[in-house]
Amino acid sequence: MKGQKGFVLVHKTPFQGLSLSVLWHKVARWYTLGHERRMLASLSDEALKDLGLTRVDVEHERVRPFWDDPMHK
Template sequence: MKGQHDYALAEQSAEHGHSLSALLHKFSRWYELHRERELLAGLSDEALKDIGVSRADVEHEAVRPFWDDPIHK
């Protein structure tokens, strides 16, 4: 019985480690989105024109909440 109990504890620990890793990855992605939106909003109109993005598009993107990730919908 002790072996089964130890296995269950190890499995729980691995699940928590995976959950923590996923959570840290999510926080990292949210920070990345926030930072990219700030940088995009700081570009000049000429730079936006070069990349084919309008100021209206940037303003729309800049007001999105940090957790609104277009890649992970």
């Protein structure tokens, strides 16, 4: 329409407002979580039994996304 001004949609990202340091720590934590989950999955059945875990427990943990941090709920 004549004389109508356009508008801009503003989309907030999940990281908007985070400092670079906080973002770096988040990425480092995600990397650590992935590494720990891969190490857990590589343990033998005997080692898992010593920890009181089953293969089902490990598989449940292994398939979780890297950003799903149980320590930050």
